Structure formats: structure tokens, C-alpha cells
Amino acid sequence: MTLTASKTQDIIATESRYDSGVYNKHSIVITKGLGAKVWDADGREYIDCVVGISVANVGHSNPDVVKAIQDQAATLMVCPQTYPNDKRSAFYAELASILPAGLERIFPCNSGAEAMEAALKFARVATGREKFVAMKRGFSGRTMGALSLTYEPKYREPFGGLVHETSFVAFNDLEQLEAAIDENTAAVIIEPVQGEGGVRPATPEFLRAARALTKKHGALLIFDEIQTGFGRTGKWWGHQHACEPDCTHTCALSSGCTIQPDIMTLAKAIGSGIPLGAMTMTHEVANKMPKGGHGTTFGGNPLAMAAGIATIKYMKKHNLIEQSAELGAYFLEQLSKINSKKIKEIRARGLIIGLELKEHSAPYLEALEKDHAILAYSATPTVMRFLPPLVISKAEIDQVVKAVAAVLENVNPKG
Numbered sequence: 001m002t003l004t005a006s007k008t009q010d011i012i013a014t015e016s017r018y019d020s021g022v023y024n025k026h027s028i029v030i031t032k033g034l035g036a037k038v039w040d041a042d043g044r045e046y047i048d049c050v051v052g053i054s055v056a057n058v059g060h061s062n063p064d065v066v067k068a069i070q071d072q073a074a075t076l077m078v079c080p081q082t083y084p085n086d087k088r089s090a091f092y093a094e095l096a097s098i099l100p101a102g103l104e105r106i107f108p109c110n111s112g113a114e115a116m117e118a119a120l121k122f123a124r125v126a127t128g129r130e131k132f133v134a135m136k137r138g139f140s141g142r143t144m145g146a147l148s149l150t151y152e153p154k155y156r157e158p159f160g161g162l163v164h165e166t167s168f169v170a171f172n173d174l175e176q177l178e179a180a181i182d183e184n185t186a187a188v189i190i191e192p193v194q195g196e197g198g199v200r201p202a203t204p205e206f207l208r209a210a211r212a213l214t215k216k217h218g219a220l221l222i223f224d225e226i227q228t229g230f231g232r233t234g235k236w237w238g239h240q241h242a243c244e245p246d247c248t249h250t251c252a253l254s255s256g257c258t259i260q261p262d263i264m265t266l267a268k269a270i271g272s273g274i275p276l277g278a279m280t281m282t283h284e285v286a287n288k289m290p291k292g293g294h295g296t297t298f299g300g301n302p303l304a305m306a307a308g309i310a311t312i313k314y315m316k317k318h319n320l321i322e323q324s325a326e327l328g329a330y331f332l333e334q335l336s337k338i339n340s341k342k343i344k345e346i347r348a349r350g351l352i353i354g355l356e357l358k359e360h361s362a363p364y365l366e367a368l369e370k371d372h373a374i375l376a377y378s379a380t381p382t383v384m385r386f387l388p389p390l391v392i393s394k395a396e397i398d399q400v401v402k403a404v405a406a407v408l409e410n411v412n413p414k415g
């Protein structure tokens with residue numbers, strides 16, 4: 001859909017007029033997406049390395065997902081979880097086929113924050129404890145419960161007293177972790193790769209220590225795979241990078257892994273754009289929650305379930321996990337060839353890639369969008385984050401890398 005320049009300005013003005021004001025807005029109007037591309041209202045084509053912040057992993061408007069949604073919309077869109085439903089049951093079976101061993105129960109909801117809220121409630125009930133250990137630079141969402149675990153002071157401080165008592169430890173610091181966990185800890189929450197915190201992968205030693213220490217103290221281990229799940233890191237789940245070399249741990253058939261979590265939270269890519277989240281857990285955790293102890297109107301609705309089934313099936317059919325690992329390695333290799341004094345470090349796991357600069361990344365991200373039609377996102381003020389769909393082509397990656405090299409060379413914010 002191409003609009004006139006004045007219509008584009010109208011859209012921006014109207015949106016700004018009524019908007020909550022909490023977002024810093026870009027000055028383009030996105031109207032269409034397909035695969036790794038989006039188009040603005042002027043018909044300009046962009047390579048999208050944001051995809052809704054790691055949502056459209058199977059590509060924008062993936063035809064299989066679109067068809068599933070269309071068919072389901074014409075059949076049944078709502079059905080409370082008190083009534084069994086064919087699509088929900090099929091979704092559970094599909095998700096269970098890719099879940100790590102031990103995670104056999106599912107609470108479907110509508111977003112990442114909701115999955116985290118569920119995780120915190122279940123953890124408190126399952127352990128009878130109220131304290132949490134979370135990570136510095138960690139991000140768990142914006143609702144008051146999830147916010148208690150979100151580290152960045154600017155996200156928490158305006159809102160006064162939070163819901164959960166939380167100790168924050170330095171990410172990947174084993175000593176601090178050991179000192180923070182005790183007999184009052186309900187759970188430790190870890191993102192296997194910190195996304196908002198600047199694309200920082202957890203070390204295998206840290207994840208294994210977290211598992212051992214939580215077991216020792218009777219606390220739960222929660223992996224927040226909201227950003228890292230569904231192939232983003234080149235494996236189904238980001239924490240699988242820390243599996244022992246001989247651990248298959250790719251499906252419910254494996255067992256005995258040293259880092260099996262008690263709870264894993266999912267959202268973002270699970271529904272390819274239809275709001276969908278899930279909190280997955282062991283039988284032991286699920287069995288402690290009383291009937292009626294938690295619930296949601298929309299969670300598990302057939303429309304979202306249909307999108308979830310189509311997403312997982314598409315990923316399996318097209319080997320997107322292997323593709324993500326291969327393309328991620330290629331992307332990293334090409335980026336690493338850029339010779340610029342402005343680069344501090346490049347960190348990556350599969351197709352979550354962070355290029356940390358020695359200065360603020362905003363002017364470079366702006367130039368990528370404006371001058372090269374590439375969408376990428378910040379993660380902390382100095383990190384350029386690339387979250388392309390797992391269906392991006394090598395030629396598109398080459399275009400992105402060329403553009404990154406060009407902006408690093410040509411943009412000079414200091415004048």
C-alpha cells in the first residue's frame with residue numbers, strides 16, 4: 001500500500017496525537033511485511049532485522065501461518081480454557097514435542113510479561129517462598145511483578161514499591177550467585193542470552209551452577225526464553241548452548257541434562273505475530289497450584305493456538321533451527337570483517353547479534369534506516385542489535401553488513 005506524502009504525515013500526526021507517549025517513534029509508517037522485508041507507506045522496501053523484536057522468526061506474514069489464522073478465524077476464535085478445544089490440544093502436543101525434558105505442563109497466555117507473571121506465581125506457590133534472584137542487566141517485562149526482576153533502574157524507579165523482593169547478581173558471576181541463593185529463595189531467573197541487556201550470552205558454567213545451587217537450596221530455576229526461544233540462537237532454546245556435549249536435549253525424549261529448568265517462559269516468536277505466550281513447567285510445579293489459582297480470558301484461544309501450531313510446524317519442516325545456526329555464523333563472520341575503530345565487541349548466538357560500539361549507537365541505527373533501508377534495534381545505548389527472521393537470505397545479510405560498514409565509516413556524530 002503506497003500512500004501520498006501528506007497521508008503519511010497525517011498518519012504520524014494522528015498516531016502521535018492519541019498515543020500514550022511512552023514510545024520514541026520513528027518517522028516512517030510501516031504498512032506491509034513479507035519474509036525478511038517490510039515496506040513503508042511511501043513504498044520503500046526495508047530489510048527488517050527487528051521483526052517485531054524477535055517475533056516474526058518465520059518471516060513476516062508467513063503463508064502457512066496466515067492460512068492457519070484465516071481458517072481458524074472462520075471456525076472458532078474464542079474458547080475459555082475451562083472447555084477443551086481441538087486446537088489447544090494440538091498446540092500442547094506440538095509444543096511438548098520440542099520442549100526440554102521435564103517440562104510437561106503448559107499455561108498459555110498472551111505475552112512475555114504474562115508468562116513471567118505466571119512463572120512468579122507458580123514459583124511462590126510451589127516453594128512457599130517469596131524471594132527471587134535475578135540478573136543485573138536482566139529484562140523480564142513491564143508489569144509490576146515482572147518489573148521486580150527487571151534490572152534497569154529507569155524501568156523500575158518511577159513506580160515505587162514493587163511486588164517481589166529480588167536480589168540482583170552480576171550476570172555470569174558464580175560467586176555472587178552462590179552468595180545470593182539461600183533457603184528463602186523461591187527461584188532464580190535467567191535469560192540464556194540477555195537481549196535487552198545488550199546481547200550477552202550466559203556461560204555454560206553459570207547455567208550449570210545455577211541449576212546445581214537452586215537444587216541444593218530447594219529453589220526453582222526459571223529460564224526466560226521469551227527472546228531467545230524458537231530458534232533465535234541456532235537451537236530451539238537458548239540454554240541448550242550450555243548442554244553437555246553428549247546431551248541431545250532437543251526434545252522431550254532426552255533426560256538427565258544438567259541444566260533442565262523447572263520453568264521456562266515463552267512468547268514473541270511462538271505465534272509469529274498473533275499475541276501468544278506460554279509458561280511451561282514440570283509436573284511438580286504445576287501440581288502445587290490450586291484449581292482457580294491462576295487464569296486468563298484470552299490465553300489459549302483457538303486463533304492463537306492455530307498460529308502457534310503453524311509456526312512450530314513450519315520451523316520443523318524447513319529446518320529453521322539449523323538454518324538459524326548456519327546463517328548466524330555467516331552473519332557474524334561477515335560482520336567481524338568490518339574494520340572500524342568504533343567497534344568495541346560483537347556478541348552473538350545464532351541470529352541474535354549485538355554489535356557494541358565505543359559510543360552511542362542511535363546515530364548509526366538512524367543512518368541504517370534512512371540511508372540504507374535497514375531496520376535494526378538498540379539494546380542498551382551502545383549496542384546495535386540484529387534480530388533478522390530465520391528465513392533471511394545470505395544476499396540480504398550481505399546487504400546489511402555492507403550498510404553497517406558504510407554507516408560506521410561515514411556517520412560522524414561528533415562532527
Ligand SMILES: Cc1ncc(COP(=O)(O)O)c(C=O)c1O
Binds near residue numbers: 141
Ligand atoms: C527476555 C524478555 N522477557 C520478557 C519480555 C516481556 O515480553 P512482552 O513484551 O511480550 O511482555 C521481553 C520483551 O522484550 C523479553 O525480551
